[in-house]
Amino acid sequence: MQLRFWNLTLGYDRHPAVHHLDGEVESGALVAVVGPNGAGKSTLFKGVVGAIHPLSGRIERAGIDARDIAYLPQAAEIDRTFPIHVYDMVAMGLWHRVGVLGGIGRSEHRKIRDAIAAVGLTGFERRTIGTLSGGQMQRMLFARLLLQDARLIVLDEPFNAIDSKTCADLVALVRRWHREQRTVLAALHDIDLVKAHFPETLLLAREQVAWGETAKVLTAENLIKARRMCEAFDEEAAACAA
Amino acid sequence: MYESLIAPFVEFEFMRRALVGVSALALGAAPVGVFLMLRRMSLVGDAMAHAILPGAAIGFLVAGLNLFAMTAGGLIAGFVVALLAGLVARATELKEDASLAVFFLISLALGVTIVSMKGTNVDLLHFLFGNVLALDNAMLTFMAVNTSVSLLALSVIYRPLVIECVDPNFLRSVSRLGAPVHMAFMALVVINLVSGFHALGTLLGVGIMMIPAAVARFWARDITAMIAIAVATGIVSGAAGLIVSFHVNVPSGPAVILAAAVLYLLSIVFGRVGGLWRQLFPGRHLKA
Numbered sequence: 001m002q003l004r005f006w007n008l009t010l011g012y013d014r015h016p017a018v019h020h021l022d023g024e025v026e027s028g029a030l031v032a033v034v035g036p037n038g039a040g041k042s043t044l045f046k047g048v049v050g051a052i053h054p055l056s057g058r059i060e061r062a063g064i065d066a067r068d069i070a071y072l073p074q075a076a077e078i079d080r081t082f083p084i085h086v087y088d089m090v091a092m093g094l095w096h097r098v099g100v101l102g103g104i105g106r107s108e109h110r111k112i113r114d115a116i117a118a119v120g121l122t123g124f125e126r127r128t129i130g131t132l133s134g135g136q137m138q139r140m141l142f143a144r145l146l147l148q149d150a151r152l153i154v155l156d157e158p159f160n161a162i163d164s165k166t167c168a169d170l171v172a173l174v175r176r177w178h179r180e181q182r183t184v185l186a187a188l189h190d191i192d193l194v195k196a197h198f199p200e201t202l203l204l205a206r207e208q209v210a211w212g213e214t215a216k217v218l219t220a221e222n223l224i225k226a227r228r229m230c231e232a233f234d235e236e237a238a239a240c241a242a
Numbered sequence: 243m244y245e246s247l248i249a250p251f252v253e254f255e256f257m258r259r260a261l262v263g264v265s266a267l268a269l270g271a272a273p274v275g276v277f278l279m280l281r282r283m284s285l286v287g288d289a290m291a292h293a294i295l296p297g298a299a300i301g302f303l304v305a306g307l308n309l310f311a312m313t314a315g316g317l318i319a320g321f322v323v324a325l326l327a328g329l330v331a332r333a334t335e336l337k338e339d340a341s342l343a344v345f346f347l348i349s350l351a352l353g354v355t356i357v358s359m360k361g362t363n364v365d366l367l368h369f370l371f372g373n374v375l376a377l378d379n380a381m382l383t384f385m386a387v388n389t390s391v392s393l394l395a396l397s398v399i400y401r402p403l404v405i406e407c408v409d410p411n412f413l414r415s416v417s418r419l420g421a422p423v424h425m426a427f428m429a430l431v432v433i434n435l436v437s438g439f440h441a442l443g444t445l446l447g448v449g450i451m452m453i454p455a456a457v458a459r460f461w462a463r464d465i466t467a468m469i470a471i472a473v474a475t476g477i478v479s480g481a482a483g484l485i486v487s488f489h490v491n492v493p494s495g496p497a498v499i500l501a502a503a504v505l506y507l508l509s510i511v512f513g514r515v516g517g518l519w520r521q522l523f524p525g526r527h528l529k530a
Contacts, residue, residue: 051415066416067416069415070415071415073411073415076409076411076412077409077410077411078408078409079280079407079408079409082280082407082408082465083280083462083463083464083465083468084404084464084465085464088404089408089409092405092409095405095416095417096416100398100399100401100402100419101398101401128464129408144412148416
């Protein structure tokens, strides 16, 4: 499996949000994507999962089809007033296995219970999702990711607005995925967390500032550069010749 | 007790037919109504009900009070409006609710005009409010078939429909079923409204879809229970409305909807989930 960006430009209404990105994510890599707000992290992820198409250039996903990708969007548009139990919400992770009509048998039920236990939500199975706190909600979504059993896992700011205990538990899951040779891309703002747990980092500010070994990428100089490069859309911008 | 509640149904065939009719209606329409409510599309049912009118009216114009002509016309008009409203919303800046509002007003005006061209005021009243006491065998069979189709189809699309409601992004990330499931669901709305049209008319038919759903919200926290309660509410309202209309001699269609309305008012006050009584007198707070 291979994920490669060839002179990739992604954006909206012809305005680039990710500009001329080249590079490769190796199979089994654990990559942090760091950059200021508006740097194009979420846009890049939408491109990776196929939710938007490149303005130019291309994304090569050799040997990865839709069911190999699990995607946790930022601020998931979840209707928290919908009357559904935590258990059923987590069970959605089995979609590729059971589909529209497939039954959920004993082994699937065990998998669901295991996933719920792995994120520390045992006892919450019959709670409706509206009663969960922000951290519990994120734990539940990670349980669903676990069940998706995907080879490429894309996490868009997964640790925002959650406490340190929850964050530590969820980072442990990410490390577990890394040990299982899954490829993980995660957009993050916490530089210390990235330095502690992510071997590889892409520093993005619409254009690539640096990409490689985390310690070499996250230098003070690069971070300042990233902040400077990231300005707002220019409505009057001319067409890009490159 | 027996005299007032059971005897009317035992003695009179038209009462039995009406009861079977509203029960079939509740079985099919109430679950659809629950999903409309949970998707915050409660008024879409209303809009679609109006949209059916011109189609049924054209059927009436061509073939008179003929079940199949009016039904086919209603189904076609309903599907066309659902499709057009969706297309306009996708292709332009107008949101789907606004484009539906426009389409249903046009449909209503068109429908009333067409009916008035050929029919009398009695016909118009039949179109708008139905006649639940005049259901014949053909109509009852038709309603039963519609309900069966609706329940079967809903059980097939149930899983993706629920996911589409709670977490549309997730469904988009794992499958392309989102749009087809939405269209299938709108088709179920139309089918049930055409059923309801014969018994309760275009204006009141949507009542047996939405009011039981709103009642159920006050009694259940989980969607399965909500659907069961909505169906039961629809059937009970149907029976109660028919009995009241029998004894008091008021029109039966509105009586059925008013019976549902009474259950709704009771639910607002006494409902276990978010009812006023529970909010005003919550009891002492718990330990954990």
